[in-house]
Amino acid sequence: MSSPREVRVRGLPAWLPRQPLLGPGSWRRGEEEPRVEMASLSLEEAADLATQLRGLHLDGQAVEVEVRPPLPRNLVREARLLDARRRRETTPGFLRSGVQLDEEGRYSLTPENLALKLGKQAEGRTVVDLGAGAGGNSIGFARAGCRVVAVEQDAARLAMARHNARCYGVDAQIRFVHGDGIVLLPTLKADLLFLDPPWGRAYNKEQMGLEELPLLKAALAWRANFGAIWAKVPASFDSHETPEARVEAVFGLAEGDRRRIKFLCLRWEAKAGEDSR
Numbered sequence: 001m002s003s004p005r006e007v008r009v010r011g012l013p014a015w016l017p018r019q020p021l022l023g024p025g026s027w028r029r030g031e032e033e034p035r036v037e038m039a040s041l042s043l044e045e046a047a048d049l050a051t052q053l054r055g056l057h058l059d060g061q062a063v064e065v066e067v068r069p070p071l072p073r074n075l076v077r078e079a080r081l082l083d084a085r086r087r088r089e090t091t092p093g094f095l096r097s098g099v100q101l102d103e104e105g106r107y108s109l110t111p112e113n114l115a116l117k118l119g120k121q122a123e124g125r126t127v128v129d130l131g132a133g134a135g136g137n138s139i140g141f142a143r144a145g146c147r148v149v150a151v152e153q154d155a156a157r158l159a160m161a162r163h164n165a166r167c168y169g170v171d172a173q174i175r176f177v178h179g180d181g182i183v184l185l186p187t188l189k190a191d192l193l194f195l196d197p198p199w200g201r202a203y204n205k206e207q208m209g210l211e212e213l214p215l216l217k218a219a220l221a222w223r224a225n226f227g228a229i230w231a232k233v234p235a236s237f238d239s240h241e242t243p244e245a246r247v248e249a250v251f252g253l254a255e256g257d258r259r260r261i262k263f264l265c266l267r268w269e270a271k272a273g274e275d276s277r
């Protein structure tokens, strides 16, 4: 049997739960270096982890994996192949047949079960979904009993959102508004403002901030109109830019993305006793 490897992972922010990202293994915190996670892993587990965390940046910092003694090259190659194969099975978008999606609607769609999970967390609140796309999140909120206003600037995609909501039997719970969310913001009020601002297809996987997400930046100026604001942002978003928001890493649910951060959900919730509406 090959000898185990000592693995050290650096650069994980305090808000990130360790287990889903690091996987099995008896992880311990470094005593001399408190922000280092350490474990002794089998050769295969170490190669898999190094592959999974390759290129990951959180809060503007690279996540570093150090393996001692170093991994043989052939094993690294094998782990990457295995990972590429595993990634074919990721959390699906819409599960119902008959839905309509254009290219942007497809790649930016929140996977159905993750949208539903967010919907359940909203617990029947009234929701404005700003930049609703083909409706992934609006439908998730509506299925969880929320009344939703879906705002989208692309008329064709908004029509798809309406069609898709009909496929799920929740179109009556959603008001579909065609327009520029930035212009409409001053007229909108709800318990919850949800935004999934466009990240750009070739978004920066090392560092993103409010400047790259103008819809979110604009929305924060209207915070007083909403009980809470939730925003879906990429893993590379630097949460130092939004110190008042709680950060949650949302992982996939399928074999190929269970240990991947699909997105971060930033949450600005009203403080106790504060009613902003």
Ligand SMILES: C[S@@+](CC[C@H](N)C(=O)[O-])C[C@H]1O[C@@H](n2cnc3c(N)ncnc32)[C@H](O)[C@@H]1O
Pocket: 104, 105, 108, 109, 110, 111, 130, 131, 132, 133, 134, 135, 136, 137, 151, 152, 153, 154, 157, 179, 180, 181, 182, 196, 197, 198, 199, 215
């Ligand atoms: C990431 S997609 C939303 C995907 C959606 N959450 C889903 O799961 O289907 C972002 C959408 O925001 C829209 N958008 C961008 N800027 C906007 C604006 N200023 N006003 C309204 N919609 C906007 C884009 O057209 C795009 O469809």
